[in-house]
Amino acid sequence: MSAQEKPSKKKSWLKKLVVVFWVGFTLAIIGFPAYLWAVSNNVNNWFGSLPSYSQLGNPEQNLTSLLFTADGVQLGSGYYRDNRNPVSYDELGDNLVHALLAAEDIRFNQHSGIDLESMFRVAFGVITFSPKGGGSTITQQLAKNLFNTRVIKKEDKGKLEGINGFLDQLIYKTKEWILAVRLERSYTKEEIMAMYYNTVEFGNNAFGIKSAAKTYFNKMPKELSVDEAAVLAGMQKGVTTYRPDINPENSKRRRNVVLSQMVKYGFLAQQAYDTLRTKDINLDEFRQQDHNTGLAQYFRAEASKDLLELCKALGYDLYGDGLKIYTTIDSRMQAYAEDAMDSAMQRIQNKFDSLLKIEGRDLWIDNRGREIENFFEENAVPRSVAYRNLVRKYGKESDSVDYYMNRPKKMTVFSWGGDIDTVLSSRDSIRYYKQFLQSGFLATEPKTGAIKAWVGGINFQHFKYDHVRYGKRQPGSLFKPFVYATAVEQGYSPCYTFKDEAVAIPTGNGDEVWSPSNSEGRFSGEEMTLKLAMARSVNSITARVMEIVKPNKVVDMAKRLGIKSTIPPYYSIALGTEDVSLFELLGAYGTFANKGTHIEPYYISRIEDKYGNEIYRHVPRKSKAINEDVAYVMLNMLQETVKSGSGQRLSWQYGLVDRGQTKNNIGAKTGTTQNGSDGWFIAVTNEVVAGAWVGGDERPIHFTKWSDGQGAYTALPIVGRFLQKIYADNTLSIEKTFFERPPNLSIEVDCQKFADVLTTTDTSNIYDDDIY
Template identity: 40%
Template structure:
């Protein structure tokens, strides 16, 4: 039998063999099952596969950025922290690192690398060797990034892999290799919930992607293998080892030389980390204020397709008035001062703390807690509720101005909250209203309440400049003298305003000049100036200067019993260095869409009318310069060494609940407030709680740092306008005046006496004295003529 016949008989026997038939049948059935499976995936049985049209018009949620007036990124609004960049913005070494590490044959395949897939099939699936990798190309990973991986139970891996292979092929048909790389780097997830290379560069290195160095690019690409395990913020050493693997791969495939690789490996990972979470980073209160304004503002504009803008998805660029460098200086000053004043505050109370010992205050606050109200609705008694609130658990509290986790009860954490002082800080350009620094509280994570946009507090003596401005506008001479003595006002329920400190000059024959009385914040005289001017005229003057809140028609507003916002004070005080005109604070300069089209741009509002004369403005600046040079704010000179042109006013409210300072310089108006959010709790003494101690130092620290930064020379070196000769002449008077016998008998033209009568009656008596004085001097002139 020849070999051909032998071979033919072998195949005939094999075909007739029952086992062979089974094996062939199983193979054919398996092949058919695979084809059926592939068909079910392809035709959408496991979910629709994106078609060419969807892939061509890819839409991704893009973070909107908030920028300062110099174009520096302050923060973002996002669902996914993603910003888009173009291919020409990507450094070559970044692209090379990606290809060398994730897909060495990227430029050779058409979306699916068959060689890699076979390697995965045999090594990973059949031999259980995880070292072979996932077999996904960059294009397949892009498909996953764009369209996700639905859960199909046991079939999830094969279904999703095949879907990604199909989509990858379609991506390669539509997009060039460079476009695929760009799409990938714009959508891939990096550490700390960051999407896209631009966002990662800004978060971890505080720079744009174009400025990344070789070792920085290798570090970020290294995190793609496992973005938590190789997070350079959390696991620096592990991340550095992974970076070196990336550099080794780059050398292996000829993208860098051995010397370049070794040089990069010698560098330790050095991050400049910036979080863009809403609770963290620079100016969180300001960013939240911008977000709220955008909610209303963007409703006025539509996208080209007629739909509404979405600040979380549409990649808007919001340019603001804030100066990030100034903001960071302000935040540093706030942190340093509030840490100090909080310690002073707690130490002064000692063991007799109102947030712990005062049951009325504590129980009132406890019953306002949402958890208390929830348990109350569930029918628990107060005793049962307290038992629940006394259970200890991990709680985030603010301690020494730092977020601290303690094992304490809800009631313990309430005490931490009650004892915490809070603050507001606003700095704006008086000529434009552009807000340059904005601090709404001590810590946005713990205290969402914004003390600039939401709060109104009694303003204390910071209201007095409105009283004195009204007096000057209504004919009171700059060198008018008022008696310092305390007076009981019969027309106001026997009200007797007094001064913060007892003075040896407190008698009816000692008079202070207007300048001295304001600069030393003399309460008794402030009320007399208001009485002399008229409360209605003072209220009208304050409103003309930018105060929008309703003001009570009572004389106590001279001492700041009205509740106003920081913005109102800043607007009104700006008039002293803005040609006597109030200014409206604003935050947003323009909004640009992701294509660069300007959606909205700030327009200057019509100039407000002058609220008072040039002479009054110059006189008031001289009064408030004296506050800094010789009055209640002198520590700006002797403690902080500030030699700038500064005017200002301190303020302290009843029971030391609120401390204020308003600092005026020719190109910047700054308002600071410090107090407790619980109005029942104040400082335990005026020594600690007065504006000069509790609020002014924040401004002092802030301006001292501005002086050290040449960037702000234009602000810090500015000078007030020189007062006119007439104003200078009108201010030539002594601070203090002792009434003589002749003055008592006939009155002095420059002294104004107001006893406890109402204003109209007091004015009549003053007019009578003027007539007597005029008649006496006429008599002397006649005698001399004779």
């Protein structure tokens, strides 16, 4: 090779290098922007579409709809697909802001969505095989979270997506760059920071920082300490890996990394870091947010059913639109109701269990206290969820059904002393749970129909069935006021007298007659007023009144007062033989306290959308059921139950009224079914109507003695304790008041000739209170 050829080859190589440089430079200057333009506009549908500018201004997120009490307390964690409650930047606090900047994007306030310095650092790390961390800014991560750039529906994919993994990553990253720049143009830095914290997941069904702060530390975001903020900010590197509840050591190490970064960037003093780095993460307040925790669990579950329909009619998504739902529930009254039920039901259950043990019998008995053979196997087991699921899977005749029903397994079961971890078969667990007596409680404001407290059962986590609305049972003597109200409306004074004696009333069905007995099984022969007969639940006199006023008139009265269940016009309905709900009964009794105007009980007062615009306001449903005179007479008669009947405990045990009701007026009525399987009690005042039901999960589950299962024993203590609590709470402003007598009352209510009997007869010991 000649000497002239060597320089020629060198020049040729230099020319090629120059060409490559200019080609690369041209591609960088022209090609890359063209590529960005092509991705942005999805040229030829190669890359898949990007969110529109309108979507950027209003990005779609599943937001939690929140439920609030009338006194401003949030009920539970709300209704959600993702448990997400958005917060503003001002609600974050400095600790969260500084922790995120130090951990994820210290130049956040300087760049416009893309941090070139970080990108070059990452690129150099890839080239030199020495990665130096991620290059995504907070804004890029927000874009990914908001618009799911890496989870694309098949119909939305571009032609180049899904062909090659590297190409997919490039397209995804490019989209995030573009979206990050657009977000920076659409929002302030503060808004982006808040949006980021509102979109990220923290595990344990906590979406967004507000839910996370509540779940892990039971605090609002602004209340988080610097180390708590570092825990939550640090979780974004890997939620599961750094969850403090399941990986505490990993979480602690990651927290300390964030804290050290905060020291590095001047957000935290070295001395504070030295103290905090050795500190364990305190999760004493950790509570996974779900529908089994918090106040008014039964109410929230029942409300969701109506809210789904209401929101659908309004054109909103209950589980995704972030609505604010304002209820009539009062948090204080609700807490008192739950406390009253817990306190009373524990005592009642102890009594039931001890008698069951002494009597040595099975759970299921008939009206005479005799065991019902094979009831468990023939009725309880086949109706269970576990049995039905197995039959659906294997067939009714399959041996597998019995095998799995009898197979022991680990489970956590309810007890009044706290949940118990144990080993039981499905069959044994059914029997175990059946032994618990159930209950329902409701309190309303009669003048408005607003529901103030709702407790559907003894424990929502283990017993989901709501006994307020769906637990229809025979009301027993609670139905009698409807009979007497019909008589009063037809002109009978509560002072009208009847004799307590056997009756035989033709039913109109051939030779069949109706001859009810009294609960004591005997007739006293005593002449007594209608007022006293209702107070003492004398069946014979109620039957005589029913014979006079006729069943169809009583049915009409019950319907006007608010009973919606089907009530056939039979004579026997006078004693409460047809099933009704506590919800219906409270509405009916509230009519007496509301001067004869029935207002349908309600619990949703208004709803706002996520922007605070009102989209619904409840309009009370009112109807004039009876005139004011009849309503007052019924209140007067119900007072007699507290003075001389089965409601006297409100006076001598709970101190709610004095003997003559000279300091406070309370009307009341007990109800007990024939075999004592259902105990009821309702109390009526001007401000509150409160009622409770207590009974077994199935009708054959009850006390052997009728007297042990009567409403005065079982249901009254729940109502009594509740009223005690609300009267003692000065913040509620519920006063002890008198029923307002109509100025021109035309019906005689002051039965003076019986006053001596009522004031001299000591009946305070007619109910044994050994249970309490």
